[in-house]
Structures are given as structure tokens and as C-alpha cells.
Amino acid sequence: MRILVCVKRVPAPGARINVTADGQTVDAAHLGFTTSPHEECAVEEAVQLTEAHGGEVTVMTLGPAAAEEQLRYAASVGAHHFVLIPIDDVDWDPQRTASALAEAIAAVEETNGAFDLILFGNESADAGGFQVGVRVANHLGRPIVNGIKGIEIGGEQGGELDEGVATARREIDGGFEVYNVPMPAVLGVKEGINLPRYPTMKGRLASKKAVVDTDERTVEAGGQVRLRLHRPVEQISETVILGTGPEAAPAVVDLLEELGVLS
């Protein structure tokens, strides 16, 4: 099967996120970059599915030229083909991003046929727009379900097992929902669907030779415009130290009683 995964390069935050002086982006001077966590899991899931069922994984990203780093990382953990849609700006709005991705996907599919499965992260770790995957699926006329934490190929359709169906599990409070989605399909996956592997030495070497295709797209901006980013005003409250070590237990239980959680 052929699987496409769309990923986003995001800063790897530590304890605090700072903003650049113009308020347009995260000050990454002291931060590394990584693949947005849900999408790192999406790449792993795609690689596992092709290991089990055969096929190839293509990874696509819309981002700065430096996002090639995230594509090569995907190569180091087993992906096969790579497409970079380069942008100059810090970030594109969700409508614009989705239009560019949908066009680029259509271009690849025109040559090589439709992907059986397209995976997105449920939302990007930074902008968190919760919509790019849904818009792309809609452009392509394909079904999409978000929040997916389990995928199996083959599912029930009309009472019979159908190899052309992806069975997807979505976590809900206290359990999960099951969807039987006919392929070609799009799924928005969440961290926890798997534990992504680390690159092997062999993988790292292979990733250096990976060919990254560049596909420039000119797309109009959408209706959501960023004015500025800023850090929320933190309510600075003194931490009340209840004590040191196990001797603090009575003070803790006093607090629990006060809050009414002991009843």
C-alpha cells in the first residue's frame, strides 16, 4: 500500500517559550527543532503499516527550507519518498497551508495514482489550528476521522471483511470508538498510537542519500491573519511549602480536608 504522511517542523520547547521582538514567531535561538509529536507517530504508523502489508511511505511538509531536516529524519526511520513545499514566511494560515498541500498531493497522485492512506497529526504542536487535514481531505473528496490512536488494515463493510477498509480507533473518555473507513482515506492521528522508533546508524546513513523533491506552490492567503504572538500573563503566586519529606503528610492531609476531597 502507498501511504502519505504530512508533517510539520516545530520548535522543541523546554520549560518556557519566548517570542521574537516583532511578535510573529517563536524565538528559536536557543531551541532545537523537531517533528510535531502527533506527526512523528504518524510517520512511525505508516512505516509499521508498510512493514506489515508492503508498500512505500511518502512524507510531505510545507515549511522553510530547513524543514528538509524533518524529512531526512523520516528517512532515517524508514520512509521512502520526500516532498518539500518551501515557504518564506514563518507560517502559513491553515486555509493556505491546506490548499498548497492538496495541490501538491494531487500532483503526486496524477503521476503515481492515489495514496491508499494519507495521515496527518491531529493538530500541530505550535499553531494548533485543528483543520488542515480536514480541509485537505475535503479538497480530495475523501473521508477523514481525527483523534485516531489505532489503525488496522481490513475491516468490516456490509457484514464482510474488506481489505480496502481501514479500521480506526479513536480514544474517548473511558474507552474508544471504532470507525470502518473505506480507502483511499485520510486519518488524523494522535500521539500514543505507537512509540516511535529511534533511527539506526544504517537509517541515518541512508537518510543522507534520500532525494527530497521540491514543489513550489503559490496560493492565496486565507481569512485568518496573525497579528502577534505573546506569552500569557502568568499568575505569579508564591508556592506555599507545606514541609520537607514524609513529616509534611499531616499538612498535606489538612489541605485535602480543606478542599473537601477527603469525604
Add this chain to the structure above:
Amino acid sequence: MSLLVICDHDRGTLSDASLEALTFGRPLAAAAGLEMAAVVIGEGADAAAAGLGAHGASTVHVASHPLLTDFGPEAWGETVVQLVRGTGATAVLACGTDRGNEVVAQVAARLDQPFVANCRSVDPTGDGSGNWTMTRVQWGGSLLEDATLTAEIRLVTVAHHVVEGVAAEAPASGTMVSFVPELDDALARTVVADRVVLTRGITLSTAPVVVGGGRGVGSAEAFAPLEELAGELGGVVGCSRAVTNNGWRPHSDQVGQTGTRIAPEIYIASGISGAIQHWVGAMAAKNILAINTDREANMVTRAGHAVIGDLHQVIPAITEEVRRRRG
């Protein structure tokens, strides 16, 4: 002209998130000069619709169709689209839960309109030229974005836990109107086919007490005393991303930006340093007690209360004290 609020419910019981959306929607509709309407979809929608006048909805659309019995993002999105077209609604609001954001994204894609997710505040008078302005959440809440929205139909969600859902001071009529959308059979492709219940009763997102453990716990087995304390307090155990990455706990126990957002009465965070991605999942807790050997750990400096010490000694001592007082 109306603001349409999408209300989610579980077999007739409105979700807290829906009440948050209605509470957020009332002043927004008033400031925008719009009537506030609501839509409830699926099995039990009638029961859920009955109380919405008290929350300020003047009209409540009750959508029913064989394809709407259980949740399906495409069928729900298409239903809202037809309702928007049919009623001339100029704005749509939902609470930014996974489901809320997904349904509004479906509406946005189908109407080819922008969608601003997880707002903390929305000003419909905006920049004075008809555009709305808003402050929305990035990085799960550790960063904010001021944005403008230029659209024919304004689609927004309010970030979960930004407001508390309360009834309207002056109730509205809450007139119920049934609505039957025309849905293509093909949309059955994304309707829930089966539902599996793993835990009944309290869960991480609803528990009044969460006892959290981080890297400092040290192993899967070392979570046993946390389980014991949680059991004693009628709560559940949560954990940090480091713990799930080590395979000590399932991902469903993870508190954080990429895990579960919790909002308990008290979060007891033990052996957790407090990386930003964990903090944003815990910050809606009403009280936080950090237990850590490091006085300077982020979790400690941000918590209302802290105990400086080794969780392996402190947690069992708390459990023992709770039992002693109960006799």
C-alpha cells in the same frame, strides 16, 4: 441573523463543554448584534435541547436523521452546513474539544471559510471594518496569538476550560425546531461503527483528584503507592510524557498537550519537573500540590502548594495519614 452554537451531548445529557460554549456565546452574540441559536444532533437530542433556553438560546434546532444516530464528523459537519444555509446564520461557535474542533473544521472545509480554533476571547467589533479580532491559544495554552478573522460566516471555537458554564441571567425562549438534513448515504463511511467501554466511572478528565507521577517515580512498579493514594482519595493516576515514553504507563494516562487535559479539584504532581507540554495539560486544575526533591523545579514554582522531598517516602506517608484520620 444568528450565532449558531453547536452543543454536544451524551445520550441527552449536555456536556460541560457545551455549556461553556453557550456561556461564551451569550456576550459574543450580544456584542455582534446576533440572536443566539443552538443545534443539538443525534440520539437523545430532544432531551438535551430542552434546557437550552435557560442557557440563552432563543431557538434550538434539533437535528435528526438515520445517519445522525451516532457521531460521524462528516455527517455532523454537513448537517451544520445545511442549517447555516437554511437559517442564514452568520457565525458558528463550539467548544474546542476534539469533537468540537473536528466538526467546525468540517463545516469550514465545506463552506470554504476560515476557522479560528481555541479562542480565549473574541471581539466582534474587531478592527472597525467588519472583521472580528480574537486571542487564541497556541502551544496548548503556553502561548497566545492575536488574530483577525475576515469571513462571510465566522467559524470559531472557544478553548476548553476558558469559561465556566453557567445559566443565563435572563433565560431565552429556547423554542425547539426540528431539522432533518439531506445526507448522502456515503457519509456513513465516517459514522462510529462500534463503541468499546474500557473503564466505567471516573476517568482522568473527570476525576476530582489526580495523582500524577513523572520520571522521578523511576519504574512502572513504583507507581503502586500512587495508585494506592489515588484509590484512597477517589481519584486516578496520571503521568508525564517521560513516563509513557519509557513504557511505564499507557498513553491514556498521560497528562499534557498531546495527552489528556485535566481539571481536578487537586492535582498531586509527584516527581514531575513540569515541562511546558505537561503544564498546559495540568493548568486547569483548581489546586496543584507538587512533590519534588528539587525546590526550583518548574512544577514546584508554579504550584500553589509543595512538599520538598522524595515522593517514594512522601506519598505513602500521606496515604497513611489519610487512613489514620479516617480511623
